[in-house]
Amino acid sequence: MSLDSDQMKKLFRNLVRAYHYDQMMYRRITTGQLLGFYHPGEGALAPGVGAATFLEQGDILQPHHRGHGIAHMLSRGIDLKTYLAEHTGKETGCNRGRSSFHWSFPEFGVHMSTGYIGLTFTPAVGWAWACQRRGENRVVMHCSGDGSYGQGRAHEAMLYAANWKLPLVFWCENNGMAIHATAEDMHPMADISSLAAGYGIPAVIVDGQDVFACAEAALAAIERARSGKGPSFVECKVLRFKEHDVGTPDLAGYEPRTPELHEDMRKREPVALATKRVLAEKLLTQDEVDALHEEAVAEVAEVEKFADESPVATPSEEELLAAVYAP
DSSP states (O other): OOOOHHHHHHHHHHHHHHHHHHHHHHHHHHTTOSSSOOOOOTTOOHHHHHHHTTOOTTOEEEOOSGGGGHHHHHHHTOOTHHHHHHHTTBTTSTTTTSOTTOOOBGGGTBOOOOSSTTTTHHHHHHHHHHHHHTTOOOOEEEEEEGGGGGSHHHHHHHHHHHHHTOSEEEEEEEOSEETTEEHHHHOSSSOTTHHHHTTTOOEEEEETTOHHHHHHHHHHHHHHHHTTOOOEEEEEEOOOOSOSSTTSOOEETTEEOOHHHHHHHGGGOHHHHHHHHHHHTTSSOHHHHHHHHHHHHHHHHHHHHHHHHSOBOOOOHHHHHHTOOOO
16 A cells, blocks of 8 residues: 555654654663663664554554554654653653553553563454444554564464454564564564464565555555454564663574674664655655654653653552452
C-alpha cells in the first residue's frame, strides 16, 4: 500500500521524535535519573513508528518493550510527560509513579506492559475477540520481538486468531536477539513469519530499518483486519544497536558482539535512511529536516522539565498494604 506525501512526512516526524526520546532515556538511565532499567531502542525504532502512526481512534495497541514502547506510543498520539514521570517515580506518572517500567494509557487503547515475554499474546486475543463479538470496527496491533515466538502463548494466539478470523495484527520486530540468545539458535527457520503459514495466516517480511516500508505493511494488515478478513503476520527485520538493557553485556551467545558488526549495522541507521529518502524525493528540505530535529529536542526538554519538577510518589502505608494478602 503506497504512502502519500503527508503520510511520509508524518512518519518521518514521528521517527525523529522517537530517536530523540530514546537518546534522552538512555542518557537519563546512565546518569541515574531513571528508576528501574531501560531497553535501548536505537536502531530499532522504525517498526514502532510504522505500526502505530495510522491506527484509528478505538484501536488497541500493545507496544513492544524495546525502547519501552516510546516509538509506538508517541506515534499513537500519547503525551509522554506522564510516561517519563512514571519512569522517574513521580506522582504525575501514568500509574502515579508506582511502577517505573510499567505503563497504561487506556484512553489510547494501550492497556498494559509486562516483563514476561510472550504474556501479552493472551490478552491480545481477548481484546480482538471482544471487538469482534461486540461488532466494533476496531483492530488490535500486537507488537513483540522474535524471542516471544518461542512461547506457547504465541502459537495458541495464532491458532485462535486464525480460527475466529480475529482483527489482530501479529507484528514481530525481529532483531535476531532474545537478550543474548540469537534467533539462529532459537528458531529452526530463518524467518519467524514462517510460523504463520501453519495457521493459514498471511505473512510478509519488511525491512525494519525502513520506516516507510513498515508503515505500508501496517496499513495493509490493518485494512485486512478491519475488513473482517482476519489476522496478518508482519515480520520487521530490524537491528538492535545497543545492549539488551543498559548495564547488561552486549553478547551474541557467549561472545561479545564485535566492533565490526556495530560499524556495519550503523550504516543502516533508520533516521539517516529516512532523511536520505525525504530529501531525494523533495518531500522536505534540509532546513525543514533540521527544524524537525530542533522541534523534537524542545519537546523532549519540556517532557523532562515536567517529570523533574513533579512531586515524588509517596504512597501511604495503607495503599502499599492494600494489595497484600495474608495466607
